Amino acid sequence: MEEHNDKQMLKLAASWFMKWVLNNKAVSILFILLLVLLILFLLPKVSFVFRPFTAFFDVMGLPIIMAGVLYYLLNPLIDWMETKKIHRAGGIALVFLIIAGLLAWGIATLIPILREQTLSLIDNWQDYLNRFISQVNGVFQSDVLSELQKQLTGDEDGFTGSISGQTEDVVDTTVTGIGSVVGVLSTTVLAVITTPFILFYLLKDGHHLPYYLMPFVPSKMRVKSYELLREMNLQISQYIRGQLIVAFFVGLMFWIGFSLIGLEYALILGIMAGALNLIPFLGSFIAFIPVVVIAIVLHPPFMLVKIAAVFFVEQTLEGRVIQPLILGNNLNIHPITIIAVLLTAGNLFGIPGVILGIPAYAVIKVVFIHLFLWYKAYTGLYDDDFNPAPPPVYSKKKQKRTLKIKRQ
Incomplete structure (x- = not known):
């Protein structure tokens, strides 16, 4: 009798383990995530295996x-x-x-x-x-600003000295970095x-690459894998083509504008503005810094007004004409997300991260969307489309733009 009860208890424990552990989808997913994290943890221990790949790259x-x-x-x-x-x-x-x-x-x-x-x-x-x-220091050392600064900080030279010190640090860093130009030049x-x-x-x-890759993919995954590759390729191609064409027109417009107003170094500043425009949102403003420095040092104060007019015309044409025609809204990424990606990628990988962060994010976004669709189908937890939150209210213009994106 006791042996029968023991067998019965063992059978119940085994059935419970099968039901709640081995056959449980949530536990299986957590187990897979645990294995992935374990692999990521062990990768630094076997980094020597990847040295040939690092040398190749x-x-x-x-x-x-x-x-x-x-x-x-x-x-x-x-x-x-x-x-x-x-x-x-x-x-x-x-x-x-x-x-x-x-x-x-x-x-x-x-x-x-x-x-x-x-x-x-x-x-x-x-x-x-x-x-x-020296001109900036002269402005801050004027009687009015000096009195205001003294009332705010209690230190007459604190703010001005801080500006001078930080600027000198930037200059020293720039000069030190010139030493690596030779290595970069040889690689280039x-x-x-x-x-x-x-x-x-x-x-x-290159257009035959998917055909040669698909035989290495399991049969049941080939359709989804091909759709994933095609969408990733579409996102990358649209972004790269759009950004390069927009950067070319931005550089051309700045060159023409700076030449018309008689700004020194118009060609090099226009090319710099076009190249920095590859950095979304922030590039044009970064390119504006050397323009302002040269305008203040080499030209009368009214040149700043002319530069502001050129910048306003360029931003208007870029935002109203060039970007909608060339880029459109194909990536459909929120501006806050773009700024967060730029800051994070720049902090992690420097200038290459700033330039490649957005297309990399677009590819990762496509991969995660496909993974989430697979997870929804696998778990069956998202069959109900009910959403208790009120839907967002869009203007007619934004509704038309959203409809256009969906049709694409």
Whole structure:
């Protein structure tokens, strides 16, 4: 009798364990998460395994990234040429010849001007910055501001000294960082030589990559995996093409505007503004800093009014015309999210993180959306669409924009 009761208890415990542990979806998901965290914890212990991959990425990372960016920029043109019965390899060769011609024209016409302005700006920047600091200090040491500062802080030289000290720290850091330019330059030269070869084969065979990847994916996951890859590719391509085209037009508009108002170093400042525009929201304002320094040091005070007018016209054209036509709202990312991603990625990875943070976030967002859809279908916990919170009220303009995004 006791043996029978023991067997019965053991059977009940086994059935309970099967029901609440082995066959429980929530426990299975928690167990998988625990395994993932354990793997992440153990990765630093076996970091030597990844050293060959790190060495490979140190050498080939920049050429691959540059080739990938140019691939997304040029691939629609190659596809269009292919629809016009132009052989793909011939179309790629033709595009390369056009790019080489444009580079030769740029070297013959723009590069001398750019070189002259760049060298002059580098040679005189320290002097410009010192004169700018002295002018700012002169403003803060005026009678009215000195009295106000003394009443607020009780220290006549505290605020001015703080500004001068922080500015000098920035200058010292900048000068110290110049020592790494030689290493960066050698890596860049190697990347420039290697990139065209990688780009050629990407344009020639890159669109077949999903076909060769799918056989490595389990049969039941191929459709979902292909949809995931296609959506990730769409997000990256739209962002890269849009940002590069917008940056080109921003640089062009600033160059034209600065040239019209007679600002010194108009070409280099326009190119700088276009390049920094690759950083959403913050890039144009960062590019505005050297413009203000040069305007205050080399021009009359009224030049600041002209620069403000150029900046206003550029921001209006960019926000009202260029970005809606080129970028649209394809990424559908909230501005607060963009700022948070930029600050976090910049803190973690520096300048590359600031530039690549948004497309990386868009890809991660796509992956998490697909994972959540799988989780909903797997657990069955989200069958009911009931939402007790009141729906947001949108204007008619925003409703039309949202409807347009859904149709895309």
